[in-house]
Amino acid sequence: MAKPIRIKDHLNEAGIVQRRIILAVLFILLLSGGLLARMFWLQVVQYEHHSTLSENNRVHVQPIPPSRGRIYDRNGVVLAENRPSFSLNITRERVPDLDATVALVKELLELGDEDIEQLKRRLDQRRRPFEAVPVMFNLTEDQIARIAVNQFRLPGIEVQASFVRHYPQAEHFAHAVGYVGRINEREMERIDRVAYAGTHYIGKTGVERFYEDLLHGKVGYEEVETNARGRVLRVLKRTEPESGKDLTLHLDSRLQAVAEEALGARRGAIVAIEPQTGGVLAYVSQPSFDPNLFVTGISHKDYGALRDSIDQPLFNRVLRGLYPPGSTIKQIVALAGLEYGVTTRTARVYDPGFYQLPNNSHKYRNWNRYGDGWVDMKLAMARSNDTYFYDLAHKLGIDRMHEFMSQFGLGSRVSLDMFEESAGLMPSREWKRASRRQPWYPGETLITGIGQGYMLATPLQLAHSTALIANRGVWKRPRLLAHADGVAPQETDTPPDVKLKNPDDWDFIIDTMEEVMHGERGTSRAAALGAPYRIAGKTGTAQVVAIAQGARYDSAALQERHRDHALYVGFAPADDPKIAVAVMVENGESGGRVAAPVARTLFDAWLLPEPDPEPEEDAPAEEDAAP
Template sequence: MPQPIRLKDHEKDSRLIRQRAVVGAVAFLLLTMVLIARMYYLQVVQYEYHTTLAENNRIHVQPIPPSRGLIFDRNGVIIADNRPSFSLTLTRERAGDWRQVLDEIVKVLELSESDRALFERRVKQGRRPFEPVPVLFELTEEQIARIAINQFRLPGVEVVAQLVRHYPLGEHFAHSVGYVGRINEKELKELDAVAYSGTHHIGKTGIERFYENELHGEVGYEEVETNARGRVLRILNRTDPKPGKDIVLSLDVHLQEAAEAALGGRRGAIVAIQPQSGEVLAMVSQPSFDPNPFVTGIGFKAYADLRDSIDRPLYNRVLRGLYPPGSTVKPMVAIAGLDSGVVTPQTRIFDPGYYQLPNNTHKYRNWNRNGDGWVDMNLALGRSNDTYFYALAHKMGIDRLHDYMSRFGFGQQVSLDMFEETAGLMPSRDWKRARYRQAWYPGETLILGIGQGYMQTTPLQLAQATSLLVTRGKWIRPHLAKTIKGEVPVDPNPIPDIVLRDPSYWDAARKGMEEVTHGARGTARKVGDSAVYRIAGKSGTAQVVAIKQGERYDRSKVAERHRDHALFVAFAPVENPQIAVAVMVENGESGSGVAGPVAKQVIDAWLLDQNGQLKAEYAPPAAATVTAP
């Protein structure tokens, strides 16, 4: 039987369609309202926030590094300046695949793979976000043109003009002024991020490091508008940086060159000080090196050659070189003996050529094996008689000897502004017990009395101790900075003066030093005979390797670098001292024969005029005349 045919209910279908249309319209309306609400929230409620984001994408604040303060010698000669240079910088955040960009730079400039490795190491170094990193310094005009032509291939790369530290006198002041170098990761963590924004170099050694805060200056800023690729379109606002303070050093270029010439290419150190002011007039450590390559980054091979050189050009012998002072400390030991009351200037001993401790057969030899007979303090200093000072040291004992020698600055840092200075070593009972777990022996006191044994000093300490003889114990710490932006540096931690029971003891020691250079039997009388002024000095010879008891020194059997060091300290003119000098010639063997003439040449360069005569301002003070009433 056929099924009935169902008729379509148009009314029902119409209702369903109307319902769906209403639901769709409501849903559409709701979505539209949500969209409008979201737009309102973003554009009205959060207007300032998103405006700031947009502005930050368009406007950037860039730091302007300050120009580093200049460094001059005492006569206004520039020792360290800043010269303009074009550098290639890379900003990693704007470069995308920055390694590929480095590859493009190498191709464009036709550089080597070693340059590519150096660039990557520089980019990987610690840095702040969005800070351009210099990868190549001192671009040539051709390199600048190549970068400009290929700019579209080098996102995040810019050629910028900046001031770079330069040392026009090269190696002459490498050990005193020092140099600046790139900020490393450790320094980046320690430095003030704001103060060093945009700065890529910092003082590494010498004056550059000690006075970093003064030389650096204050950073400036500028607001710039950039395009989507980060290129600067215009400068909107600018705050100029404050340049670092200029420093005038007490060093004298001409005296420095004269001192270097006096050394004649030998390994050694020279320090010249103006005793009354503590100003260091010359500071020479030879051999030296050119500090300029360290500013922009020295190559691996060049640095290895300096680091591994047997002559150690990077080693500052003035501040870090430790040497037995030898007989140069005998004037200070003499003052110690006088003030402690164990001897007087007239005390005499008989020298048979050696000294023996009571109930001991060991002979401590005088350098003159035949002996000098009866000697008092003046002759003992003039002849540099070891036997006299063996006896004096034994009478004093190690405790008093250590105390007095420490007052002269031995075993401590003496400078005011020399960052790398080492303290040296002034041994004592406690030191030996802590170091070797042994008692102090009387024989060690004897050899300490002639500047041998454990005692280690720097050339700067010897120069300062000599200056104290001039100032009669008044402590004025040696310093390199004469003025900082016109202001004289102040010693924040002054060292107490040396006060003796009788001030005439200073005269006794100074008279003995004058006997060295002008006495009939003085060990350095050739130095005094050739001078047009009175000079007081003391020679010293310091052993590098020990020789056996009873043996004599034979230079032909000793390697050149194992031969004795030659030392000499002096001040002049005796009547009106203007300069104190300490000279150390490594393996020079003879203090009076090698180091003495070097010291005299340095003093001549400071005291004499072009005609070889004593300058008028350094002449001895005129004797006062007394007229009858």
């Protein structure tokens, strides 16, 4: 039986098509709505974010390092400046093969293995990949030309002109001014990287380090538009850097030269201070070194020569040299005796050439083994009589000596802006018990009274304690900085002034120091001969090696470096002090014969007018000339 033919339902099919069209339209509308919502999200809600990302693809911020502040002496002589120099910079993110590029640079510039090793160390510093890292400095014209010709083979490498620190005075102010050097890994961790963006140098020692914040300045920025290869197309915005402040120091180049010439080739230290301000006028640590060697990186050979030298040119004797002060502290011991009432100005002690403690057979010898007979305080100072000061130290005791002498800065850091300073040592019972686990013995009190034994001081501390006497007890911390762009530094944590029960004792002690220089029996009378002003001073000799009981000091039998140190402290004019000086000559043996004449040279240079230059003789007339 044939199947019935199904009649086509046009109405039903039209409904199906219509429903499908509606679903398709809804789907398209849904997709369109999602697309519009996404576009709204990207272009409206997150406009700032994506705009910044887009800009960063073509706009880069480049730091502009500030110009480092210059350093001058009190008369405007340049001690530290900035000189133009050409350096080779590598931007790591633009170098496709760093090892191959370094090898090519080695070949082009004919560098040695040591140079390449140093170059790689600089590249290893933690810098951002897009920051240019200077890897070579002071390029020659030939090296610059070779890089320029082969620039197409060296992507990411460029030669850049910049300023490099230079010290025109070289070794003359190396220990005072210090030097800058490349920022190392340890420094990179503690500095503000934003503040030092684009900067590769930082103060390492001396004034350069202490006043780094003032000298560094404030970094600037430059917004530049670049193409896909990183080449700068144009500058969009520029914020100028702020240069570091220029510093003016109390140091005087002329006096420094006089001091160095007076010291000559001998090892030692000289410090000259202006008592009224505490300003350091001369600062000599001999031998010295050229700080320019350290600025862009010193070679292994040069550093080894400085480090291994027996004369230790890198050692700052002014701040870190610890020496027994010897007799240069006797005027302070004498003041202590008057202050505590254990002696008087006229009390006398008999000197047979030695001193003995009660019930003790040991003889503490005087430098004059024959003795000076009966001596009072003034004669004891003039003769630097050890026996008198052994007796005075015994009467005072170590507790009172430590209490009084500490007021003069002995055993503590005294400077305002010299962070490398050692504290020295003013011994006490407590110190020995803590450090040696031993009791204090009476004999140790005696030798402390003549500046020997455990007692140690730096030349700066000796100069300061002398300036404190010149100021009649008014404290002025020694400082190098006079002002920064006209602004003087603020003194902080100044110890209290030294107050005496009888203020007239200051004048008496100064009189005794004048007796050392001008008295008939003064130990430094020769150094003061002909001076048109009065000098107050004290000589000293400090043992380097001990001498056996009863033995004589024999200079010829000792190695040169085992001989006594020569010391001197003093100020002038005695009635109106303008300059206080401490001189230490290593192994110089005699403070009166060696150190005091050096100080006299400084006194004359500072207090007396400079001699007029001798007029040049006119050339003889032609008819008067010799045939």
